[in-house]
Amino acid sequence: MKHLALGTALSFLAGAAAAQELNLYTTREPGLVEPLLDAFTASSGIEVNTIFLKEGLPERVEAEGDRSPADVLMTVDIGNLVDLVDRGLTQPVQSDVLEAAIPESMRDADGQWFALSLRARALYVAKDLGLTEFHYEDLADPEWKGRVCIRSGQHPYNVALTAAYIAHHGEAEAEAWLAGVHDNLARKAGGGDRDVARDIMGGLCDIGIANSYYVGQMLSGNGGPEQLEWVNAIRLVFPTFENGGTQINISGAAVAKHAPNRDEAVALLEYLVSPEAQKIYAEANFEHPVNATAAVSPLIVQFGDMTPDTITLTEVARNRKAASELAEKVGFDN
Amino acid sequence: MELALDRVSRRFGGVQALSDVSLGVGRGEVVCLVGPSGCGKSTLLRLIAGVDRPDAGTISLLGRDITRVPPEDRHVGFMFQDYALFPHLSARDNILFGLRRRANADAMAEEIIRRLGIGHLVGRFPHMLSGGEQQRVALARALAPRPHVLLMDEPFSNLDRTLRDGIREETLAILAALEATVVMVTHDPEEALSSGDRVVLMRAGRVVQAGRGEDVYDRPESAYAAGFFCDFNRFDGVVERGAVATPFGPITAGFADGTAVQVLLRPQALHPADTGTAATVASVTLMGEIEQTRLRLACGPEVRLRSSRRHGLRQGEGVFLRADPAGVLIFPADAA
Amino acid sequence: MTRAWLAGVAAVAALVCLPVASLLVIAAQGSSGLWSHLAANVLPVALRDTLVLLAGVGVLVAVVGTGTAWLVTAHDFPGRRVLEWALLLPLAVPTYISAYAWLDILHPVGPVQGWIRAILGYSGPREFRLPDVRSMVGCILLLGLVLYPYVYLTARAMFFTQAAGLIEAARTLGERKVFRRVALPLARPAVAVGVSLALMEALNDIGASEFLGVRTMTVSVYSTWISRADLPGAAQIALAMLALVVGLVMMERWARRNQRYAAGQRPRPIGRNALRGWRAGLAMLACAVPVLLGFAAPATYLVVEAWKRIAFAGISPTLWSEALNTVLLASAATALVLLCGTVAAYAGRLHGRGGLLARATTLGYAVPGTVLAIGLLPLVAALDRGLIAAGLPAVLILGGSGAVLLAYMARFMAIATGGVESGFARIPPSYDHASRSLGQGPTGTFRRIHLPLSRPALVAVALLVFVDCAKELPATLLLRPLNVETLATHLYGEAARGTYEEAAIAALVIVAIGMAPVILLARQPRPRYPGTP
Known part of the structure; x- marks a missing residue:
């Protein structure tokens, strides 16, 4: 117990000190997001700590309050994204990159959430x-x-x-x-x-x-x-x-209200809608990209x-x- | 007084297990609590040991109030009916258990082991010991810390009958030699009469009578006390002109005329005679040292006669009976 | 000293009851229109399904658990020695893994049904297929086959320690139906304890029931919370269920309030009745079938699937760190739970009020894992925030795994308290009194008498708790800190994504980790001291 508790405690404290790190809370399964995160780390040098949650992600962020280490909240289904906003767990993000890449109907008007892929x-x-x-x-x-x-x-x-x-x-x-x-x-x-x-x-x-x-x-x-x-x-x-x-649904993400690494969080979102990442969404996950400049996987397009x-x-x-x-x-x- | 109980009461749910029991035990005295099961004698023992606490009343030991003192601080030895020898410890470790904080623990243990002559047992575990050997080890364990009082709960009831008397005598001799103060519980009237300096008869949570063995046996203060120690022949009657009529003639009774009484007649007080009350022998049973004869009286009731003599009576034989007035007790009928 | 033990059990009880109290607070926020919707559309089916499931699982685990326990303790037949411990193996298989394995084995286009169709000469599942596993009967069978060891364990212990003298007495009295007339009534309290543990597991099981399409009340908790974002409503349903369970447990205790089965004088094994011929075959079969269906089939399936996957994609490098995390968390939690369970059980033995508090520590077992975790969440987060504010490292959820340990504790205290209590129950009170009157206080008595004498019970409890912690999923998932994965969370991640094939390896490792203690438990030597009642 000591080993785990202290080990993770230390990694968290170290994370708070080193700016090149961000914390991701996701309901998307590790197998799906790992290729994207690895590519992000490779291109930006920012390490991503993740926790995969299913039920209870909003409850957890809510409970952690202003001490929450969460920077990015990633989930599927529009209902879940709206729920995060309604609970006041997100913050507005103003980013030309995001606005250019994502059609207006696929993001919140105030920048509280952004779609990353379509299905x-x-x-x-x-x-x-x-x-x-x-x-x-x-x-x-x-x-x-x-x-x-x-x-x-x-x-x-x-x-x-x-x-x-x-x-x-x-x-x-x-x-x-x-x-x-x-x-x-x-x-x-x-x-x-x-x-x-x-x-x-x-x-x-x-x-x-x-x-x-x-x-x-x-x-x-x-x-x-x-x-x-x-x-x-x-x-x-x-x-x-x-x-x-x-009928389409989305996977999307939001920047957490109390994100300790806000800049890194925005960088991750911007990376995820870049043509490079959207290609991974399409080619590794076979989802429809949200960025129109990226192509749908040929395995899907054939239909x-x-x-x-x-x-x-x-x-x-x-x-x-x-x-x-x-x-x-x-x-x-x- | 070594040990004194003052108006001690204890209640379990709806059952008054003890009410207002007072008792004093002197140094070196052996007191026997006796009574039928459920009379409260074991509860009393547990209260003295401190494993249970009274609802009211005080218990003091050597003049110190120990009513609220936890058992481990009382210096009271307790020997259990099942001996409660710890199965994971050898006999020696069982005996050493109560000597942990003593500097001379080993010497004290050796002393008691020698006194009880159980040197050959101490290396064994409880399950390797016979019933009598377990009893010895349990006694040694309880005595080893030299408690102010030794409490014994039915200490001999788990022993074979053949062993019991011998072990009891030995045990009492050891206790006497150690000048131990002992409170012992038994349900066996004979054991109570033979073991204790003093016998305390209990019933339904109260002390019925306390005194030396011969007092409670010879001069019971109630029909209950009388009946507990002796299997009387009983006749009911009403006092008329200062006496009550019985099959063996009128007997003077110290009760007002018209009082319903019971006449108790010891079986040992009956003997065959040349004249007297006519009876027929119903059965003869040899009970070892004594012989019990059941006889049907000509006037109806059946009586028992006990004697250490062999009367040589045969079933169906007609005899005359006489009663020794010294063996007759009279109590009011309602005093059950 | 008694007071210190009482304070200890009070602290443990408070810790366990806090998440429940927190649920009350959540539930009190209110949920408009929930109950009218539930009453109209959900409750009739959910209540019926819940009761049918509980009744079915209860009967199945009681029959299988008691029957096999009786067979292996009172009889001898070929294979008995192996079956005696193998009967415990299903404990190592989490219900969600068993459900997933069986669904696949018995899938209409899976191996078994294909084989049957080939033999019968049908061409496709439309022409012939077995009844759907995804049904009430399937769910009852599946849960029953995984949960019966709870009854087997308690009943077998009872037969071992209590039965010999009484059963021999019955035999000398010419009683032929010894099992029905003597052994069964004797084992009733033990069976009741085992069944109630199994039923609480069944009731809390969201994985298997959801997988198998049985709409229990627990599933309603989830749909209310997840699909309708109505956490207060979900908390209300969960609390109503908790009240139901507590009511049932109290009824069960009340029903056998007058039954006192004092520890027999000297336990010794029952003289085994050597079976021959077809009777021996039947006994062997009766004991082998639960092992085959509850353990061997799903385990074999996992081995085959894992093998295919390893051949196809190799072993994920993270698997070992996940296995290590699983073992570390489960070990730490086991130590904690065992300690607290022992405190609770001993306090209960010392004092009547301790007994009541000891009961309170078992409350968490009746709450589904996720619901419990949700109740725990605000508390641990608040504590951690306090720690951070005080300049200390947050060790509960914001930076460490403390919350997971607390959740395991709240969840599995029932196993520990109950198990240690039954271990203590075999120590006659006169031992306590003897030790006390020989100068040992409550703590010394505990250390020198209860600890050594109840060691087998403590070991058994530790093993059960360890297996349960290693299998636990929902609370681990919700409460673990960043970057910590266990085998169960990894498995769930793959299963949620639909990549079951990836999950097979992790599932196999979970089963393997669970098997080791189960085998140890079964192989545990008999009490060392023959005199121990």
């Missing part, structure tokens, strides 16, 4: 179906009865999708839709997004909702030969709302263009609570 809530389709276009609304169509796979209705990705549906069609229709999707499920809602590809390969279902970048990860072969088998059984389709585009939905991210964030309650109301996970 589409996409459709995986059994290859032999030959389907290339799809509306989210169709998921509830009885045609697909017993043929749909999806993860838990309470997962932030699905909550955001439902929230966008509410924004398009209102709560009552969203409820009917969600109940319809539930009726079409081939199996209990659950598992991960990659299980959708696996289950389609296994013939358990024909279509399923999952994030776009998993297709790239599986196709890259980094997950091993089995996952290549799964992904080769499916085709990626970017569905749209009948009166809109593809066609993606047109983001017209509903703003903040509107999606507003409907999040209602969406989560709807999932419980229709018993989506039962």
